[in-house]
Amino acid sequence: MTMSSARTDRERVIRALFDNYIELYAGRDDRLTLQFSENFSGYTGGGDFLVKDRLVWEKITRQDFSQIPGPIRFEMLDLSLQDISEDVVVVSAFFHIHFPVPEPVFSKEVARLVLIFRLEGSDWKIVHNSYSIPDRLVRNGEVYPMQVLREQNKALETLVAERTQAFRDSEAMYRMLTEDTQDVLWKLDRNFCVTYISPADERLRGFNANEVVGHSVLDLFTQEGVAIVTTIIQQGREAWQSGAMPDFLTFEVPHRCKDGGVLWGEVLSKPERNTQGDIVGYHGITREITERKRLQDQVHQLAFFDPLTKLPNRRLLGDRLSQALAAGKRSACYSALMFLDLDNFKPLNDAHGHVIGDLLLIEVATRITNCVRETDTVARFGGDEFVVLLAELTSDKAQSRAQACLVAEKIRSKLSEVYRLSVVQETAADIFIEHRCTVSIGVTLFVGTEANPKDVLTAADAAMYRAKDAGRNSVWFEASAD
Structure with a gap:
C-alpha cells in the first residue's frame, strides 16, 4: 500500500467517527453517551467550566436532549480532520444549527465543535468534546454556553498545532533515517x-x-x-x-x-x-x-585451491581426508587415496617453457576430474603431483579395492592419451605442441577406525614410488594399516 492510499484510508476512518457522532447527536440518540471515554473532559455550549466527569457529561447531554427533543440538522461550513498519532485524531467543524422550532435561533450563527478521539483497545472513544457558540446567545440554565470559549479553543488549537508539528517533525526525521540511508x-x-x-x-x-x-x-x-x-x-x-x-x-x-x-x-x-x-x-x-x-571468496580460493588448476590444494585435501576418516568410523566403509605423478613432465617444461607446462597441468586436472564422481576429491599436491580421494566405497575390502583399481586404470589410460596444446601469441607465431605423458599411480585403501591422515598419505606416496620403480605408467597398491 502506498503512503497516499494509506493516508486516504486513514481519513475515511476519521470521517466515519465524526459522521457517527453527528448522526447520534442530531437524532438525540441516547447511545451517544456510550461513545465517551472514562477519562473524559469537555466544555458545553452553555457552561463556563471544564467538565472532567463522564457521568456529569452524560447528565448534561441528556439535559440537552430533553431541552430540544426533536431531531436537529447541521449545515456544515468547514471541516478539518487531523491525524495526530496512531491512536489520537481530532475533528474540528464549523456549522449552522437548525432546530425544529419556528424561530431560527442558531441558524444564522456559526457554531464550532471540536472532538478528540482516542483508540482504547479496539474501540475509538471521545476523550474531549468542546462546543463554541456566540456569547450573545447565552441563556441562563441552558446547556449551550454562556460565553464563547474562544480562549479555550485557541489553547486547544495551539495544542493540536504543536502536536501536529511534532508529529510532522518526527515523520520527517523518520523519512530522513529510512529513505536517505544506503541500507x-x-x-x-x-x-x-x-x-x-x-x-x-x-x-x-x-x-x-x-x-x-x-x-x-x-x-x-x-x-x-x-x-x-x-x-x-x-x-x-x-x-x-x-x-x-x-x-x-x-x-x-x-x-x-x-x-x-x-x-x-x-x-x-x-x-x-x-x-x-x-x-x-x-x-x-x-x-x-x-x-x-567477493574478497572473502578470493581469500578462500587462495587459501584452499590451487590458482592454476582450480583444484583443492594440500590444505583442503587434508580437511577432506579427515572428513573421510570420520565418516569411515561411522560407516565402517573403506576409502581409497591415489597419489599421481606425471612420468615425463620435466622434459616438456624444459623444451617449451612453463606456459606449455601449465597448459598440460590444466588438461591433466580436467581429465582426472572427468574420471571420478562429483563426491570425490581431486587435488593438486604440488608441481606435477596430484591426489585423488575416493571416499566411502564399501565395507568390503576386496570390493573396494576392485572399485579403486577400476578408477585408477581409467585415469592412467586417460592421461596417456595425446595432448594437443596451443598458445596464441600477439607478437610471435602461435605455438602448437603434441605431447604424450604417462602417469605413475600409487593407491592405498584405508578405513577410518584404524587410520590417520599422515599414514594414509605416506602409504599412497610409497605406492606411487613403487609404480615408478616398476617401470612407470602403472598402478601400484600399498595397504595402509587397517
Whole structure:
C-alpha cells in the first residue's frame, strides 16, 4: 500500500467517527453517551467550566436532549480532520444549527465543535468534546454556553498545532533515517509478506517498492538465497517452539536484481511480538556486502585451491581426508587415496617453457576430474603431483579395492592419451605442441577406525614410488594399516 492510499484510508476512518457522532447527536440518540471515554473532559455550549466527569457529561447531554427533543440538522461550513498519532485524531467543524422550532435561533450563527478521539483497545472513544457558540446567545440554565470559549479553543488549537508539528517533525526525521540511508529497512507480517521496504532497495536491486510490498520475502532472493532463508525460517520456528528464539538474527544471503544480477546482503532481523509474546511480524536491516563477499571468496580460493588448476590444494585435501576418516568410523566403509605423478613432465617444461607446462597441468586436472564422481576429491599436491580421494566405497575390502583399481586404470589410460596444446601469441607465431605423458599411480585403501591422515598419505606416496620403480605408467597398491 502506498503512503497516499494509506493516508486516504486513514481519513475515511476519521470521517466515519465524526459522521457517527453527528448522526447520534442530531437524532438525540441516547447511545451517544456510550461513545465517551472514562477519562473524559469537555466544555458545553452553555457552561463556563471544564467538565472532567463522564457521568456529569452524560447528565448534561441528556439535559440537552430533553431541552430540544426533536431531531436537529447541521449545515456544515468547514471541516478539518487531523491525524495526530496512531491512536489520537481530532475533528474540528464549523456549522449552522437548525432546530425544529419556528424561530431560527442558531441558524444564522456559526457554531464550532471540536472532538478528540482516542483508540482504547479496539474501540475509538471521545476523550474531549468542546462546543463554541456566540456569547450573545447565552441563556441562563441552558446547556449551550454562556460565553464563547474562544480562549479555550485557541489553547486547544495551539495544542493540536504543536502536536501536529511534532508529529510532522518526527515523520520527517523518520523519512530522513529510512529513505536517505544506503541500507535497506524493511518490515514483514507474521506470514513473511513484505509490508514496508525503504527506497534503498530500489537503488540496489532495481525493484520499485510497489513491486515488493505485498509479496513474499522469498521473492527477494535467488534460488540459493531461498534455500538459505527457508532453512532459517524453519530453524526459527523450532527455536520459538522451544522458547529459545533469539532477539536478533544475522545471516548472509544472495538477492536477485531486476537486471538479472545478484548481490549479497547481510541481514539483521528481529521479531515483533504482541503483549502476549506471540510473534506478529519481523523488521530489520539489510546491508549490501557484495564486494566483501567477493574478497572473502578470493581469500578462500587462495587459501584452499590451487590458482592454476582450480583444484583443492594440500590444505583442503587434508580437511577432506579427515572428513573421510570420520565418516569411515561411522560407516565402517573403506576409502581409497591415489597419489599421481606425471612420468615425463620435466622434459616438456624444459623444451617449451612453463606456459606449455601449465597448459598440460590444466588438461591433466580436467581429465582426472572427468574420471571420478562429483563426491570425490581431486587435488593438486604440488608441481606435477596430484591426489585423488575416493571416499566411502564399501565395507568390503576386496570390493573396494576392485572399485579403486577400476578408477585408477581409467585415469592412467586417460592421461596417456595425446595432448594437443596451443598458445596464441600477439607478437610471435602461435605455438602448437603434441605431447604424450604417462602417469605413475600409487593407491592405498584405508578405513577410518584404524587410520590417520599422515599414514594414509605416506602409504599412497610409497605406492606411487613403487609404480615408478616398476617401470612407470602403472598402478601400484600399498595397504595402509587397517
